[in-house]
């Protein structure tokens with residue numbers, strides 16, 4: 001995620017913080033120290049309130065981290081690789097590389113997060129019961145953590161994708177119907193409905209004078225809405241290309257040109273006679289780069305005969321390359337949104353093929369006409 005930085009790692013999982021979380025740190029500390037704590041727990045000094053606010057916010061951060069670690073550890077125990085966790089304004093995201101392969105895995109992976117939040121909240125209430133009546137400064141901190149963790153657990157159990165509860169719902173429908181596609185559609189639909197409710201409620205609060213609370217809730221709704229939409233798109237993609245690797249549909253005989261010929265020769269002997277718009281450039285047998293019509297146009301025409309292809313091309317370091325083993329759904333985001341029509345496929349530095357947009361579209365059409373794009377049978 002752009003705008004996030006690494007603060008360390010736990011059991012090989014990188015822990016990253018998004019800058020938006022720092023804004024929340026300041027905002028929560030300030031609002032606890034000036035609002036909630038003095039109102040419900042009077043009698044402390046101003047600096048104590050700020051210290052308690054800061055400690056509470058940090059412990060909330062630890063709670064969210066524990067929630068995410070629970071997801072990640074279960075995912076990993078079930079064989080799904082997890083590389084990092086990002087903590088940001090609305091909580092955390094565990095970057096789990098693959099979608100779960102069975103409803104049981106999805107259920108336990110999703111449910112454990114809110115479960116951990118509810119347990120932390122319950123423990124805080126338990127400790128509170130022991131120290132109640134005393135005038136200890138741990139009481140406001142524990143009360144805050146108890147409340148926020150219980151709310152975090154409940155909020156995440158709302159049955160709309162992409163919230164944990166949405167994943168729980170999806171796994172149940174998936175188990176019941178055997179169709180991950182249908183389960184995803186229902187769970188994202190419910191997720192979008194909750195998102196619209198949040199936005200509506202936020203707008204109502206806003207116009208009733210609760211400007212900040214209204215904005216925050218409406219913004220949460222908007223976030224849930226976009227997340228539900230992208231989850232739906234991602235699942236459609238995974239389903240369409242389930243089990244398809246780059247190596248299966250790449251062109252193993254890509255058009256290549258040597259790096260040392262001139263642009264004039266490239267145009268006269270390759271581009272014009274063969275109707276090419278681009279070609280991969282080789283230096284001996286290693287991939288050196290990619291040359292396209294627009295790279296050629298950037299060089300003034302009178303210099304074409306003296307300019308070698310290697311000088312005008314986009315070098316390999318600036319190209320996205322893929323390996324034959326990568327799954328198609330994993331590499332497709334490299335092509336969408338950008339003006340990339342082909343990806344060189346490289347194994348140990350050697351060019352073994354090229355993955356083109358056309359080949360992907362053809363593969364989708366063939367799979368669809370053969371009915372191979374349904375994930376249900378395998379699930």
Ligand SMILES: [Zn+2]
Pocket residue numbers: 067068071113114156164
């Ligand atoms: Zn969660």
